[in-house]
Amino acid sequence: MSADLSQKLVNLTKLDLQYDACGEVASGTTPADLTLYGSFVFVGLPTENILPDGVLDGKPRLDLPLGEGKFDMTMGVKTARAMKDLPKADWVAGCTEAAAPGKPPLIFRQLLDLESSTYTYILADAYTRDAIVIDPVDTMAERDAEIITEMGLNLLFALNTHVHADHVNGASKLRALFPQMRSVISRASGAQADVAVAPGDSVEFAGRSVVVRATPGHTDGCCSFVLDDRSMVFTGDALLIRGCGRTDFQQGNSKSLYESVHTQLFTLPNDTIVYPAHDYKGRGNSTIGEERMFNPRLTKDIEEFQRIMAGLNLAYPKRIDAAVPANMKCGLYD
Amino acid sequence: MSADLSQKLVNLTKLDLQYDACGEVASGTTPADLTLYGSFVFVGLPTENILPDGVLDGKPRLDLPLGEGKFDMTMGVKTARAMKDLPKADWVAGCTEAAAPGKPPLIFRQLLDLESSTYTYILADAYTRDAIVIDPVDTMAERDAEIITEMGLNLLFALNTHVHADHVNGASKLRALFPQMRSVISRASGAQADVAVAPGDSVEFAGRSVVVRATPGHTDGCCSFVLDDRSMVFTGDALLIRGCGRTDFQQGNSKSLYESVHTQLFTLPNDTIVYPAHDYKGRGNSTIGEERMFNPRLTKDIEEFQRIMAGLNLAYPKRIDAAVPANMKCGLYD
Numbered sequence: 269m270s271a272d273l274s275q276k277l278v279n280l281t282k283l284d285l286q287y288d289a290c291g292e293v294a295s296g297t298t299p300a301d302l303t304l305y306g307s308f309v310f311v312g313l314p315t316e317n318i319l320p321d322g323v324l325d326g327k328p329r330l331d332l333p334l335g336e337g338k339f340d341m342t343m344g345v346k347t348a349r350a351m352k353d354l355p356k357a358d359w360v361a362g363c364t365e366a367a368a369p370g371k372p373p374l375i376f377r378q379l380l381d382l383e384s385s386t387y388t389y390i391l392a393d394a395y396t397r398d399a400i401v402i403d404p405v406d407t408m409a410e411r412d413a414e415i416i417t418e419m420g421l422n423l424l425f426a427l428n429t430h431v432h433a434d435h436v437n438g439a440s441k442l443r444a445l446f447p448q449m450r451s452v453i454s455r456a457s458g459a460q461a462d463v464a465v466a467p468g469d470s471v472e473f474a475g476r477s478v479v480v481r482a483t484p485g486h487t488d489g490c491c492s493f494v495l496d497d498r499s500m501v502f503t504g505d506a507l508l509i510r511g512c513g514r515t516d517f518q519q520g521n522s523k524s525l526y527e528s529v530h531t532q533l534f535t536l537p538n539d540t541i542v543y544p545a546h547d548y549k550g551r552g553n554s555t556i557g558e559e560r561m562f563n564p565r566l567t568k569d570i571e572e573f574q575r576i577m578a579g580l581n582l583a584y585p586k587r588i589d590a591a592v593p594a595n596m597k598c599g600l601y602d
Numbered sequence: 603m604s605a606d607l608s609q610k611l612v613n614l615t616k617l618d619l620q621y622d623a624c625g626e627v628a629s630g631t632t633p634a635d636l637t638l639y640g641s642f643v644f645v646g647l648p649t650e651n652i653l654p655d656g657v658l659d660g661k662p663r664l665d666l667p668l669g670e671g672k673f674d675m676t677m678g679v680k681t682a683r684a685m686k687d688l689p690k691a692d693w694v695a696g697c698t699e700a701a702a703p704g705k706p707p708l709i710f711r712q713l714l715d716l717e718s719s720t721y722t723y724i725l726a727d728a729y730t731r732d733a734i735v736i737d738p739v740d741t742m743a744e745r746d747a748e749i750i751t752e753m754g755l756n757l758l759f760a761l762n763t764h765v766h767a768d769h770v771n772g773a774s775k776l777r778a779l780f781p782q783m784r785s786v787i788s789r790a791s792g793a794q795a796d797v798a799v800a801p802g803d804s805v806e807f808a809g810r811s812v813v814v815r816a817t818p819g820h821t822d823g824c825c826s827f828v829l830d831d832r833s834m835v836f837t838g839d840a841l842l843i844r845g846c847g848r849t850d851f852q853q854g855n856s857k858s859l860y861e862s863v864h865t866q867l868f869t870l871p872n873d874t875i876v877y878p879a880h881d882y883k884g885r886g887n888s889t890i891g892e893e894r895m896f897n898p899r900l901t902k903d904i905e906e907f908q909r910i911m912a913g914l915n916l917a918y919p920k921r922i923d924a925a926v927p928a929n930m931k932c933g934l935y936d
Contacts, residue, residue: 380884382716411883418896549745550714552886562752 371497372396372475377415378543378552381405384435384587385546388412389502391495392421393474400425400473402493402502403545404438406599412438413445424473425463428453429504429545430490431595433518433588440599451598456482457489459596467491478502481532485525486513492533500541501556507533508544509554510563515577517588522577526570534560705831706730706809711749712877712886715739718769718921719880722746723836725829726755727808734759734807736827736836737879738772740933746772747779758807759797762787763838763879764824765929767852767922774933785932790816791823793930801825812836815866819859820847826867834875835890841867842878843888844897849911851922856911860904868894 375392388408392399399421404412416423423446426439431453439451439461450462452471465471467482471493478493483506490513493502505513507529515522533542538557559566565576585591709726722742726733733755738746750757757780760773765787773785773795784796786805799805801816805827812827817840824847827836839847841863849856867876872891893900899910919925 378886380714380886382719382882382884385716408884411885415885418892548716550716550742551745551749552712552714558752 374476374495375399375419375421376500379408379412379415381408381435383407385548386432386435387543387545387547388438389543390415390421391473391476391478392419393476396474397421398474399423400427400471400478401438401442402427403429403432403504404442406436406438406441409438409441409445413442416446423449425450425452425471426598427471427478427493427502428457428459428461428595428598429492429502429506430454430487431457431459431518431592432545433585433591433595434546435587436591436594437599440597453598454480454482454489454491456484456491457487459489459598461598465491483507483525483528483532484519485515485521485523485528486518488519490528494536494540498537498540500543501533501536502543502545503533504545507542507559507563507566509542509547509549509551510559512563512565513545514580514582516580516582517585518592522574523570525577526566526573529566534566708810708829709733709753709755710834713742713746713749715742715769717741719882720766720769721877721879721881722772723877724749724755725807725810725812726753727810730808731755732808733757734761734805734812735772735776736761737763737766737838738776740770740772740775743772743775743779747776750780757783759784759786759805760932761805761812761827762791762793762795762929762932763826763836763840764788764821765791765793765852765926766839766879767919767925767929769921770925770928771933774931787932788814788816788823788825790818790825791821793823793932795932799825817841817859817862817866818853819849819855819857819862820852822853824862828870828874832871832874834877835867835870836877836879837867838879841876841893841897841900843876843881843883843885844893846897846899847879848914848916850914850916851919852926856908857904859911860900860907863900868900 373394375390375394375397377390379388379390380386381388384405386403386405388404389402390399390412391402397420399416401412401416401423404426423442426437426442426449428437428439428451439449443449443451452463452465453459453461455464455466463471465480467480469480470477471480477496479496481492481494483490483492483503486505490504490506492504492506495501506525512525512529514520515525534556536556538555538560540556542554542556542559544554561567565573568576707728709724709728709731711724713722713724714720715722718739720737720739722738723736724733724746725736731754733750735746735750735757738760757776760771760776760783762771762773762785773783777783777785786797786799787793787795789798789800797805799814801814803814804811805814811830813830815826815828817824817826817837820839824838824840826838826840829835840859846859846863848854849859868890870890872889872894874890876888876890876893878888895901899907902910
């Protein structure tokens with residue numbers, strides 16, 4: 269989508285600033301009774317009007333006579349909001365600027381289920397607060413709902429990287445709390461969901477989106493989600509930090525997993541951050557570059573990889589008999 | 603410090619580009635046999651030479667005739683490295699741009715000890731790879747050392763937010779592996795360390811630094827570390843996500859804790875990301891704005907806060923009798 273960011277900003281924050289759709293500040297505009305925070309880049313203003321560190325936070329430091337000039341909202345704005353007239357929860361920040369210019373900043377949270385070591389991710393467009401959650405866990409739905417509610421997010425989709433065998437997914441519980449939310453899983457998984465996605469499909473949340481890549485091997489229906497600016501990839505159980513998902517149950521296939529990782533994930537930029545579905549040593553993330561270099565399994569050739577995977581001799585997953593049937597219905601128990 | 607970034611880049615990466623200390627690209631420079639990746643901003647070049655998304659990753663897309671122009675290394679460079687001539691581990695990426703212009707990007711990792719729910723943080727200057735670790739855990743030293751080694755980091759300091767009671771700190775084990783590393787703790791803690799710091803002290807790792815703030819209350823010697831651009835604060839047990847450290851043992855004092863959080867932490871920008879020493883629900887981070895709004899204890903007035911803290915009736919910490927004496931010597935057992 270081609271987001272008209274400045275217009276969004278006006279609608280959302282009721283800024284007293286007058287600027288047109290291109291981000292021009294009208295002559296004579298003054299900060300008056302306006303409180304801004306975040307980082308700003310002002311283009312075309314006399315240098316002496318720009319604070320040394322370019323950061324304004326809180327009214328006391330907003331001593332910038334705006335005057336006439338271009339207000340560049342794609343490069344430097346982390347969060348540009350007027351705190352007055354906003355619902356309280358709306359100024360909760362913690363945003364990440366998009367690597368690609370023109371996209372709204374991202375609200376991003378990584379959450380861990382300490383029981384199954386499953387990572388859940390919340391992503392939101394910082395301007396509209398439209399949000400998605402990736403791989404929610406049923407027993408943690410209350411925690412996730414609290415964060416979503418407090419941050420004033422509008423939860424649109426619960427995405428599942430695959431039919432998990434170690435925990436029941438939280439989509440069903442979250443939908444009970446957020447009725448507008450729809451569950452999403454790959455068509456290839458064969459599971460029931462509100463939305464079935466195919467490789468190349470894009471799941472949009474206002475000005476941001478993730479694109480589906482098929483990464484089968486751990487299961488037939490495994491997919492990864494690549495953030496629009498390719499700064500992050502959510503790899504499920506296909507690629508783990510210095511490891512990968514097992515291939516000895518469900519429709520596991522080590523040859524297929526190797527090809528998925530090498531053609532769909534290792535082709536991303538080296539500095540794309542890898543956010544997996546699990547880590548059993550408490551590591552939060554990795555990068556494509558690191559895994560291409562240091563993954564002890566996936567740096568091997570395909571024959572050696574298949575030998576490694578065939579020789580793991582892992583225990584039968586404790587919760588698989590309850591979890592898989594429930595997850596084929598996105599978290600509904602029979 | 604006033605970092606000469608361009609010079610560092612030359613020293614580190616042996617780029618074939620010819621540019622002077624101000625980042626000017628000499629006339630006639632061509633990409634030739636050079637491979638770059640990362641995001642770049644080229645200033646002063648004809649527009650038609652700039653790729654639509656401003657992102658170059660991998661040799662196939664480096665079709666930019668550099669020509670003469672200014673190569674702006676403070677705004678847009680995430681990672682500017684020539685992959686040839688580099689030690690293998692040196693191109694491992696995953697950097698965060700500094701909010702304040704002119705600082706090198708940050709390598710940042712959050713790690714969890716699943717046993718004690720303790721977060722450990724690794725921060726490094728992405729250009730020089732000089733690094734610090736905050737609150738390492740002794741039983742996880744091997745995991746941390748593997749990451750530090752694989753990423754080619756030069757570990758300078760192990761910082762402790764306080765004398766922990768729930769785990770033995772990993773500084774001693776890490777120093778055995780990285781002999782140049784020095785342990786750091788607040789002078790007010792009374793603990794032995796290579797470096798004793800006081801409020802306002804800055805711990806530098808090449809072009810980046812953290813500044814010490816005294817945040818007593820959980821213990822007398824508790825401190826928080828604020829990243830140079832104020833984008834992150836490491837709060838130890840003073841401020842937790844929707845909570846705070848207990849005040850009923852060591853030198854715990856709820857009045858002092860309340861004052862620490864309100865004067866030293868809640869005065870940071872709302873979008874400063876809070877990275878605590880623990881979270882028992884698997885939440886990775888929060889923001890100052892959120893905690894000012896939603897912390898169920900610290901949003902109360904001081905009298906009610908003191909009543910809440912006096913009524914917690916928590917169990918005696920399991921490991922305190924072994925951990926505290928060891929941590930008074932930064933992780934050395936008697």
